[in-house]
Amino acid sequence: MNKLNFFRQSLFSALILVSASQAIAQVKPFSFDHLPEVKETKFKKDTIRITSFGAINDGVTLNTKSINDAIAACNKKGGGVVVIPAGLWLTGPVVLLSNVNLHLQKNAILQFTKDFSQYQLVKGDWEGIPQMRNQSPVSADHAENIAITGFGIIDGNGDAWRMVKKDKLTESQWNKLVASGGTVIAEKKMWYPSEQSAKGSLLKNAGAIAPEKTPEFYASVKDFLRPNLVVLNSCKRVLLEGVTFQNSPAWNLHPLICEDLIVRNVYAKNPWYAANGDGIDIESCKNVLVEGSTFDVGDDGICIKSGRDAEGRKRGLPTKNVIIRNSTVYHAHGGVVIGSEMSGGANNIFIYDCSFIGTDIGLRFKTTRGRGGVVEAIYAKDIVMKDIVGEAILFDMYYAAVDPIALKGEKRDAPRVVKYPVTEETPIFRDFHISNVVCDGAGKAIFIRGLPELNISDIYLDNMTIQAKSGIEIQEAKNVQQNNVKVILSSDKK
Numbered sequence: 001m002n003k004l005n006f007f008r009q010s011l012f013s014a015l016i017l018v019s020a021s022q023a024i025a026q027v028k029p030f031s032f033d034h035l036p037e038v039k040e041t042k043f044k045k046d047t048i049r050i051t052s053f054g055a056i057n058d059g060v061t062l063n064t065k066s067i068n069d070a071i072a073a074c075n076k077k078g079g080g081v082v083v084i085p086a087g088l089w090l091t092g093p094v095v096l097l098s099n100v101n102l103h104l105q106k107n108a109i110l111q112f113t114k115d116f117s118q119y120q121l122v123k124g125d126w127e128g129i130p131q132m133r134n135q136s137p138v139s140a141d142h143a144e145n146i147a148i149t150g151f152g153i154i155d156g157n158g159d160a161w162r163m164v165k166k167d168k169l170t171e172s173q174w175n176k177l178v179a180s181g182g183t184v185i186a187e188k189k190m191w192y193p194s195e196q197s198a199k200g201s202l203l204k205n206a207g208a209i210a211p212e213k214t215p216e217f218y219a220s221v222k223d224f225l226r227p228n229l230v231v232l233n234s235c236k237r238v239l240l241e242g243v244t245f246q247n248s249p250a251w252n253l254h255p256l257i258c259e260d261l262i263v264r265n266v267y268a269k270n271p272w273y274a275a276n277g278d279g280i281d282i283e284s285c286k287n288v289l290v291e292g293s294t295f296d297v298g299d300d301g302i303c304i305k306s307g308r309d310a311e312g313r314k315r316g317l318p319t320k321n322v323i324i325r326n327s328t329v330y331h332a333h334g335g336v337v338i339g340s341e342m343s344g345g346a347n348n349i350f351i352y353d354c355s356f357i358g359t360d361i362g363l364r365f366k367t368t369r370g371r372g373g374v375v376e377a378i379y380a381k382d383i384v385m386k387d388i389v390g391e392a393i394l395f396d397m398y399y400a401a402v403d404p405i406a407l408k409g410e411k412r413d414a415p416r417v418v419k420y421p422v423t424e425e426t427p428i429f430r431d432f433h434i435s436n437v438v439c440d441g442a443g444k445a446i447f448i449r450g451l452p453e454l455n456i457s458d459i460y461l462d463n464m465t466i467q468a469k470s471g472i473e474i475q476e477a478k479n480v481q482q483n484n485v486k487v488i489l490s491s492d493k494k
Contacts, residue, residue, distance in 0.1 A: 032350060032352060032379065032381070035323055035350055036287055036321035036322070036323060036348065036350075037287065038260050038261070038262055038287045038288065038289045038321075038323070039237055039260040039287070040237070040239070040260075040262065041101070041145050041146070041147050041237050041238070041239040041262070042145065043079055043080060043081060043099065043100075043101045043145070043147065044078060044079050044080040044081075044099070045080065045081070046074070046077065046078075046079070046080030046081065047080060047081045047082075047083055048070050048073060048074050048080065048081070048082050048083065049070070049082075049083045049085060050063065050066050050067050050070045050082065050083065050084055050085075050089070051085065052070070053065075053066040053067075053069045053070045053073070054066045055067060055070075055089060057085070057087030057088060057089060058088075059088040059090055059111070060090065061090060062090055062091065062092060062113060062118070063089050063090060063091045064091050064092035064093065064094070064118065067082075067084075067089070067091055067094050068094060068095060070082045071094070071095065071096060071097055071100050071102065072097065074097075074099075074100045075097035075098060075099060075100050078099065079098070079099025079100055079101075079145070080099070080100070080101070081100075081101045081103050082100055082101070082102050082103065083103050083105060084102070084103065084104045084105065084108045084110060084150075084152060085105050085108060086105050086106060086107035086108050086152075087107070087108060087109070088109045088111055089108070089109065089110050089111065090111050090112075090113055091110060091111070091112060091113065092112070092113055092115075092118035092119065092137075093112075093118065093119060093120075093135045093136065093137055093138070093139065094110075094137065094138050094139075095139055095140065095141075096138065096139070096140035096143055096146045096148070096232075097140070097143055097146070098143045098144045098145055098146060099144070099145045099146070100146055100147075101146070101147040101148075101149055101239075102147065102148045102149070103147075103148075103149050103150045104148075104149075104150035104151065104152025104153070104154070104243055105150055105151065105152060106150075106151040106152065107151075107152065108150065108151075108152030108153070109152060109153045109155060110152065110153070110154045110155065111155050111157065112137040112154075112155060112156050112157045113157065114157045114160035116134065116160075116222065116223060119134040119135045119137075119227065120134070120135045121133070121134060121135075121215075121218050121219070121222060121225070122134075122135050123209065124136075124227075124231065125231075125233075125256055125283075126207055126225075126250075127308055127341055128283070128305060128306075128307040128308030128309075128311060128312050128341035128343065129205075129208065129307075129308050129309075129311050130208075130209050130311065131205075131207035131208055131209060131225070132207045132209060132218045132225060133207060133225045133226070133227050133228075134222065134225050134226065134227040134249075135227060136227040136228055136229065136230065136231040136254075137154075137156050137227065137229055137230070137249075138154065138229065138230040138231075139230070139231045139232070139233070140231075140232045140233065140235050140238075141233045141234065141235075142233070142234045142235065143232075143235045143236075144235065144236045144237055145236070145237045146232075146235060146237070146238055146239075147238065147239035147240070147241065148230075148239075148240050148241075148243055149239065149240075149241045149242055149243065150241075150242055150243055151242055151243070152243060152244070153243070153244045153246060154229070154230075154243060154244070154245050154246070155246055155247045156229040156245075156246070156247050156248040156249055156252075157247060157249070158229075158247040158248045158249045158250075158270065158274060158277070159193075159247065159271075160193060160249075161193065161197075161223070161226045161227075161249035161250075162193070162226065162249060162250075162274055162275050162276075162277075163190050163191060163192045163193070163197065163201065163275055164177060164190070164191045164273055164275070165189060165190055165273065165275070165407075166189040166190065166191065167189060167407040167408065167409075167410075168272075168273040168407070169273065174191075177191055178191060181193075182194060182197075183195050183197070183198040185198055185201070185202075188201070193223065194223045196220065196221055196222060196223035196224060197221075197223040197224045198224075199220070199221055199224070200221035200223070200224025200225065201224060203221065206221045206224055206225070207221075207224075207225045226249040226250040226276070227249050227250060228248065228249070228250050228251040228252070228253075228254040228281075229245060229248035229249065229250075229251070229252050229253065229254075230245060230252070230253045230254060231254045231256065232254070232255045232256065232258055232261075233256045233257060233258075234256070234257045234258065235255070235258045235259075235261075236258070236259045236260055237259075237260045238255065238258055238260065238261045238262065239262045239264070240253065240261075240262070240263045240264070240266050241262070241263075241264045241265055241266065242264070242265050242266065243266055243267075244266070244267040244268075244269060245266060245267070245268050245269070246267075246268070246269040246270065247269070247270065247271075248270060248274070248277060250275075250276045250277070250278075251276060251277070251278040251280075251281050251299075252268045252270060252277065252278060252279050252280060252297065253266075253268060253279065253280040253281070254280075254281050254283065255280075255281075255282055255283065255285050255288075256283045256284060256285070257283070257284045257285065257317060258285045258288075259285065259286050259287055260287045261282070261285055261287070261288045261289070262288075262289045262291075263280065263288075263289070263290045263291070263293055264289070264290075264291050264292055264293065265291075265292040265293060266293045266294075267293070267294045267295075267296075268280060268293070268294070268295045268296070268297055268301075269296050269297065270296070270297040270298045270299075271298055272297075272298055272331045273298055274297065274298025274299070275298065275299075276298075276299055277297050277298030277299045278297060278298075278299040278300045278301075278303055279295035279297040279299075279300070279301045279302060279303070279329070279332060280295070280301075280302055280303065281300075281303045281305050282302075282303065282304055282305065282319055282322065283305040283306060283307070283319065283341075284305075284306045284307060284315060284317035284318070284319055284344055285319050285322075286318075286319070286320050286321050287321045288319075288321065288322040288323065289322075289323045289325075290302060290322075290323070290324045290325070290327060291323070291324075291325045291326050291327060292326050292327065293327045293328075294327065294328050294329075294330070295327070295328070295329045295330065295332055296329075296330040296331050296332070297331065297332050298331075298332075299332065299333050300332055300333045300334045300337040300364070301329035301332035301333075301334060301335050301336065301337070301356075301359065302324055302327065302329065302335065302336045302337065303334070303336075303337040303338075304319050304322065304336075304337065304338040304339075304342070304346050304349060305319065305339070305341045305342060306318050306319045306341070306342050306343060306344030306345055306346055306373065307341060307342075307343045307344045308341040308343055308371070309343055309370050309371060309372070309425070310343075311343070312341060312342070312343025312344045312371070312372075312373065313343045313344065313372050313373065313424065315344050316344055317344050318344050318345035318346055318347055318373075318374075319342075319344070319345075319346045319349075320345075320346065320347045320348045320349075321348050322348070322349045322350065323350045324336055324349070324350070324351045324352075324354065325350075325351070325352050325353050325354065326353045326354070327354050327355075328354070328355045328356075328357065329354070329355070329356045329357070329359050330357050330358055330359065331358055331359065331360075332359050332360065333359075333360045333361065333364070333403060333404050334359065334360065334361045334362070334363075334364030334366075334394075334404070335354065335356035335359045335361070335362045335363060335364070335385070336351050336354065336362075336363055336364070336380070337361075337364040337365070337366065338364075338365045338366070338375055338378065339364075339365060339366040339367045339371075339375070339399065340366045340367050340368060340371065340399040340401070341371070342367055342371060342373045342375055342427070343371045343372050343373040343427075344373055345373045345374045345375065345376075346373075346375045346376075346378070347374070347375070347376050347377045347378075348377050349377070349378045349379065350379050350380075351363075351378075351379065351380040351381075351383070352379075352380065352381045352382045352383075353382050354382075354383055354384075355383075355384045355385070355386075356383070356384075356385045356386075356388065357385070357386045357387060358386070358387045358388075358389070359385070359388055359389070360388070360389045360390050360403075360404045360405050361388065361389075361390045361391050361392075361394050361404050362383065362385045362388050362391070362392045362393060362394075362439065362442070363380055363383065363392070363393045363394070363434065364391075364394050364404070365378070365394065365395045365396070365429060365432070366394070366395075366396050366397075366399040367396075367397050367399055367427040367429065368397065368398060368399045368400070368427070369397075369420065369425060369426065369427070369451065370425050371425070371427045372423075372424050372425050372426065372427055373427055373428070374427075374428040374430075375427070375428065375429050375430075376428070376429075376430045376431040377431050378431065378432045378433070379433045379434075380432075380433070380434045380435075380437075381433075381434070381435045381436045382435075382436045383434075383436070383437045383438075384437075384438050384439075385437070385438070385439035385440070385441075385442065386439070386440045386441060387440070387441045388439060388441060388442035388443065389404075389405050389442075389443055390404050390405055390442070390443045390444065391442060391443065391444045391445070391446065391447045392437070392439040392442040392444070392445055392446065392466050392468065393434060393437070393445070393446045393447070393461075394446075394447045394448075395429060395432075395447070395448045395449065395450070395456055395459070395477075396447065396449050397427060397429065397449060397450050397451050397456065397476075398415045398449060400415070417452060417475075417476075418452075419452040419453050420451075420453050421453065422453050422454050426451065426453065426454050427451075427454075428454060429450070429456045429457075430456070430457045430458045431457075431458045432458070432459045432460065433460045433462075434459075434460070434461055434462070434464075435460075435461070435462035435463050435464075436462070436463050436464075437463075437464040437465075437466065438464070438465050438466075439464075439465070439466040439467060439468070440467055441467055441468070442466060442467070442468040442469070443468065443469050443470070444468055444469065444470045444471070444473065445466040445468040445470070445471050445472050445487045446461070446466070446471075446472045446473070446474075446487075447472075447473050447474075448473070448474040448475065448477045448480065449473075449474075449475045449476065449477075450475065450476035450477045451476055452476050455476045455477050455478045456476065456477040456478075457477065457478045457479050458478075458479045459477065459479070459480045459481070460481050461480070461481065461482045461483070461485050462482075462483045462484065462485075463483065463484045463485075464484070464485045464486065465486045465488070466485075466486070466487050466488070467487075467488045467489075467490065468487060468488075468489065468490065469489070469490045470489070471487045471489060472485075472487060
């Protein structure tokens, strides 16, 4: 960048900050010296193989009973390791029990059936609200000291469950999909795998639990109520290590109200067009470590949540004491994300030594009116980004439940700015510390958009070099401090 253009860009950024009542000052120091402690799992060495309970490796035999019987036997004898040997093992839902480590050996594939009758309708949680869902392929409820480890693959057969947007496929891919069966709703430009699935999509909150809804009603839209691949509810001391989790019907990994969770060296993988195909959604959990892991998915990569709207505030359990480090996110709507269902709050989140490559947005913090909740004490440093489609760093309190990048031909209008009274439904974003960021290519460097009635506040940005098509935009924010923040516009690159 020549000196004149550098001056113009520096002045442009400064003018934006001043017009939004910002300050450019020395960044408030913070430290990663005292990170949260996360308790480890520990298992007996006793080993049980699923073949001892009749499991057959032929890709045809349904091994649901054999696998669950092995887990139950291991639990009954005080715990240990349940081994899934190399091979293709077809199964229905698997339920983990306390003190059991489900271990997949190298070249083991745990393949979940596309026979939906194997998945019972159960009370669950969807996007922060209690709902009826199909039983998750892998689940645990109020278990302690559990693990899924090894070198194999857990495949959720998600293509059998998911709807697909026409605009996300090429013409030939779309024609092939339609020819395979299912139902198309033309006005929505959407393909559904069954008529039941399409019917459910036309109803508002089809899975919501309500006294007037009968078992017959839920059965009539069962195909639409897609499960998350792995749901761990109210569990303590959990380890997910080494395994590939892929092709999920909805979210990939969903720890809910868990304590002492370690996610290490896992690979979460979904097609880029996978609707709701998040990598991991850490919801209302405390004491969490995510490290050495890779995410390449259809929605948000690593996401922090804590319930939605009134239900989330009623639960009142923030996600807190979280470490995310040494991990990589490829395709995803966001690399590390907080929200939008964050009504219980989030705090004490530490993100460092992470890379985002080809991600829609790098660091993404999103919410909207109605959520309530407080997000604060968020720390991120030593972040590397490359080829970010949208914003390298984004704060947005007008989240509208749409993909972050508009599809070709899609028109979006900016939200109308209206000041509302501050209530318990007003979300609060404050106290963010982001430093040592290098980004080689982004649509926009930094975007901050708060609410007029309650601004985003106390954002500290330090030591950044961001190459982007456009610079910094700030609306309805206060006390945004910058130190050594450099934005190099694409037009200025030699």
